[in-house]
Amino acid sequence: MAVDRVRRSRDAVQRVTMDDVAAAAGVSRALVSLVMRGSERPSAASRAAVLAAAERLGYRRNLAASRLASLRTMTIGLLLDDLHNPWYAELADGAHDTAEKAGYHLLLATGLRSAAVESQAVDTFLASQVDAILVAGCRLPLERLESVGAEVPVVSAGRALSGAMLGSVSADDAEGARLAVRHLHALGHRRIAHVDGGKGAGAATRRAGYVSAMRSAGLADHVQVIPGDFTEKAGARAAERTLGRPDRPTAYFTANDLVAVGVIDAADRRGLRVPDDVSVVGYDNTALAGLGHIDLTTVAQPNAEMGRVAVEMLLGALDGRPLVHRAMRPRLVVRGTTGSP
Amino acid sequence: MAVDRVRRSRDAVQRVTMDDVAAAAGVSRALVSLVMRGSERPSAASRAAVLAAAERLGYRRNLAASRLASLRTMTIGLLLDDLHNPWYAELADGAHDTAEKAGYHLLLATGLRSAAVESQAVDTFLASQVDAILVAGCRLPLERLESVGAEVPVVSAGRALSGAMLGSVSADDAEGARLAVRHLHALGHRRIAHVDGGKGAGAATRRAGYVSAMRSAGLADHVQVIPGDFTEKAGARAAERTLGRPDRPTAYFTANDLVAVGVIDAADRRGLRVPDDVSVVGYDNTALAGLGHIDLTTVAQPNAEMGRVAVEMLLGALDGRPLVHRAMRPRLVVRGTTGSP
DNA sequence: GTGAAAGCGCTAACAA
């Protein structure tokens, strides 16, 4: 029997080990290991004996030991750029679901919207020997991701990636931007501004899509990109800086729903009505946008589905299948924040 | 030199181990270990040699091995009940901050608003040998938490806990409820309904505080508790079920901001104006409440601060100090969703 | 300040 000390003490040792269970059940440790891992091989009788002994002793498997010995962790690291953005919660739901079904754990980490923090989180993932990594809205440079991808399968959600060792699943953000601009243009808007996502994932593509759509619509002269960063604050700031001007935009297409809400806020505070005085289109169709009180016109991506697909791709890679880019179709969800100028 | 195979292959072995680094630097493995853990003992020269060799070989410490050998993981498990609720993001920010500063990692997990999922997450924490556990908005029964608390320090955030082996940090929810009811009563409301949080953390206390405050205000006859569960949907459902009645509530005090937003939504859809036709008070003062467009009157708790305090308490416990209950003062933030009936 | 050796608890190959 292993030393019976409380784990939290300085020289702690795991209270009950496999050896204890084996001894109590009158079998070998290897047999206990098999039972614990749910193997079919042990006889029903010995399985029952082992399980009973484990239960009685309060045995719990030591994952650190198991991981060290087996060299696999059955764990997927999931890096979420921003816990405050509901998009990540929705994506995580899908990912969690799929991973769990395949018997994998999810190791969550947040990047706090900072490439430096993300980089550190990825290091922790690698040190923790995760079997695969899913980065959502990741801000890391491609080279960094590629070098990580050389060690474990990496899939990016929300940001398209090209690279042999990397997979990605994202909606076609350029197309999404186009949908938004066309919608606004069709309503009669010409001064359509874009509040972008700065260095955030997908920001560059959405921005480029906006610019290209504006040009196609013959609105090249009205292209106006206001720097932002995927937060409400950024949206509010962007709107405050521009709503006061005589030639203020009549419509804003924003990098995501959070930014859109910030713009609406600022408009509200200025006494401008949405959509009568100013129209707003968001991006992501998070739960936020669907709230009746906000009722935001936005570009939808299949959020949870993207999490599911990303995990499936990783599981596939673990089975030797190649990583690819999966493009999802964005679609416009027209709600109450857009109207004719 | 260890076998040079790619980690992801079936019979993978860690590419570069401490032995490799030691050999390359011309020192012993123990010395490398000391350097890697940032000890002061090795000489500057050998430290530099080790670091250079590690860099050159692309060495990365194997946390599984390190944890197994050291019997501590420098990791705190943080269980968040619901990623969709911004309250948890705010709490996690504070917790992350404090943990990081103390050199601890955070192991995040989500409970998906389900006691069963939470229970499993806690098992994973224990199996992962986390040094301590912080549960936020936890739904587990007290007995379960106590038995976990017997193994590692456990602190609950957002739900007051009594138990020798358990700590907690929460605002005084009964007092918070009282603040809300008094505010509404002072505005002239009598039919004040409460949409509760069901089995969620803090729900019972907020409910009890509401009932007691109603009685104190002489409104015992108007006590009306509508079952909910801390989501927008629950709020909307609760409002839909009650707003149509002739004696409908003139004010709703809700279990949290999400529920409040749901109530506002439902009122909106019914064509009722907030606060002219119906007043709403939320709880938590999440970023959501502060959005100008929502502008929710709510009971504030120091969200990030609670995360900080909780982690500090855990770190203290790891140093032998006792776990306690820390009650934070709630305060009412009056915004635009409350007015006279 | 440095190195040798003995594990940490578990897995997996192999032998019985």
Next chain:
DNA sequence: TTGTTAGCGCTTTCAC
């Protein structure tokens, strides 16, 4: 079907 054994990579005394 079961038991034996040799590690997985790292930490940690304890001599030197």
